[in-house]
Amino acid sequence: MNTVMTELLTPQLGLTDALAASILVVDDEPANVKLLERTLRTFGYRNQLSTTDPRTVTALFQQHGFDLIILDLNMPFMDGFEVMRQLQALGRDDLPPILILTAQHDQEHRVRALKGGAHDYVTKPFAVDELLARVRNLLQVQLYHKSIRGRNQWLEERVRERTRELYDTRLQIVRRLGRAAEFRDNETGLHIVRMSKMSVALGEACGMSSEDCELLLNASPMHDIGKIGIPDQILLKPGKFEPHEWEIMKTHATIGAEILSGDDSELLSMARIIALSHHEKWDGSGYPYGLAGENIPLVGRIVAMADVFDALTSERPYKKAWTVEAAMEYVDANRGKHFDPQLVDLFRTRLPDILAIKETFAEPASPDPLDQSSAAGTGR
Numbered sequence: 074m075n076t077v078m079t080e081l082l083t084p085q086l087g088l089t090d091a092l093a094a095s096i097l098v099v100d101d102e103p104a105n106v107k108l109l110e111r112t113l114r115t116f117g118y119r120n121q122l123s124t125t126d127p128r129t130v131t132a133l134f135q136q137h138g139f140d141l142i143i144l145d146l147n148m149p150f151m152d153g154f155e156v157m158r159q160l161q162a163l164g165r166d167d168l169p170p171i172l173i174l175t176a177q178h179d180q181e182h183r184v185r186a187l188k189g190g191a192h193d194y195v196t197k198p199f200a201v202d203e204l205l206a207r208v209r210n211l212l213q214v215q216l217y218h219k220s221i222r223g224r225n226q227w228l229e230e231r232v233r234e235r236t237r238e239l240y241d242t243r244l245q246i247v248r249r250l251g252r253a254a255e256f257r258d259n260e261t262g263l264h265i266v267r268m269s270k271m272s273v274a275l276g277e278a279c280g281m282s283s284e285d286c287e288l289l290l291n292a293s294p295m296h297d298i299g300k301i302g303i304p305d306q307i308l309l310k311p312g313k314f315e316p317h318e319w320e321i322m323k324t325h326a327t328i329g330a331e332i333l334s335g336d337d338s339e340l341l342s343m344a345r346i347i348a349l350s351h352h353e354k355w356d357g358s359g360y361p362y363g364l365a366g367e368n369i370p371l372v373g374r375i376v377a378m379a380d381v382f383d384a385l386t387s388e389r390p391y392k393k394a395w396t397v398e399a400a401m402e403y404v405d406a407n408r409g410k411h412f413d414p415q416l417v418d419l420f421r422t423r424l425p426d427i428l429a430i431k432e433t434f435a436e437p438a439s440p441d442p443l444d445q446s447s448a449a450g451t452g453r
Contacts (some may be wrong), residue, residue: 088101091212091265094140098123099130099156100174105197109143109174115207127151127349129160133144139169140215141208146175146182157190170211174199202285244291247344250298263434265294270430271379278419279371292344293376296351299329306324323360326352351376374413378404380419382409382427387436397428398437 074439096118098109106123115122124133126149134142142160145155153173166206170192175182183194272293276286300308303325307318314322329348333341350364355431357365359361385400395403408417420427 091209091216092117093120094118094212094216096121096208096212097130097133097137097139097142097169099127099142099148099153100145101125101127102145107143109358112201112204113208115393116210127153127156130156131163134160134169135163138167140219141212142168142171143208144171146173146186154185154189157186161190167219170215172207172211174204188428193410204220215279243338243340243436246297247291247340250295253298253301263436264387267384267430267434268296268376269293269386270380270434271407271427273377274423274426274430275375275416276372276411279375279416281371288339288343289372289375292340292347292372292381295333295344296347296376296380297325297329298332298348299325299327299342301332302328321350323433326350346370346374347372349373351380353377355413356410369413374416378412378416379427382420383431387430397424 096113098106098113098121100106100109100123101395110121110123122133122137122139124130127145128151130142130144133139144153144156153175157171160171168190171190172196173186173191173450175186175194175196176197177183178196186194192211193208195204226248244263244311269290273286276289281289303322307314307321310318320369326349330345333345333348336342347370350359351371353362353364353369353373354377355358355366355374357363359369384399385395385403386397388394404412404417404420408414
């Protein structure tokens, strides 16, 4: 355990700390205020402020954050009970202890004050030794509580930092997993960057929360992670699949879901859903389960559109990039077939943003592109 941690866990508070604490004196009688100021100063309390107007107490506390308030009860404009009520109405967890110093000796006032938020009660005329002892005791407790709050804040910040580090590390791992699958399929990392950002644009258009959109951004790159489990002779085949090869190829959806299973984090749970459902089609003709319509998870429908559109409009070793117009004609032709009709409409509304994403994360042009008519590359 390092020195800083040890000090935070075992705060040592002495007389010096108490003498440096900030004290507010509240009494409508200037003579009483001067007497208290002189008494406190004589015994080393050097950080004090006084007011004869109880209406200013709340504002003074918000400005200075005192460690102790010495408060009279009977005052014009506002009595000590109302001062305590206003302080408690602030709803803060760092309110200082209140020492009532009053000429009211009766039990009724004492009990009412203690129930109203006071921590101690001293009557006038007071014995100096007794008052100073009570001041010291209240300050030591308050300073200890402040030290504990400071320790807790430090620990909470460390936990937040560590949680962010773990989250960032997990993101780096899942992004590289996504890239690994794309490299096996002759893709580049920029495809998964583009399609994930396009997915977010479409998710926002659907009304997804910012938290869910962030999950979508980081989960969607793993949509084809299951391709890691497909044999090279099938995955990298340049021509059309034979029926039995296509059946093997389709298993990448369930392989991906299996790879991503066994973790209950929101990120990997969404990634698993996407991997399993992004090849389903609105009309039920997709795979692996032939789901139809809204039975297909929304994130799967979103990623399907973004993946296909980027694949169509991107150049590959085996095909030329389609124009945006040609790709949108394909999307429209598959409205209600491959794609959710509502998502097609929303996709059009966000098309300027989607094209900006393509431009920002564009691939270097291929030196020898093939004809557009070969290998549509619609996310097989």
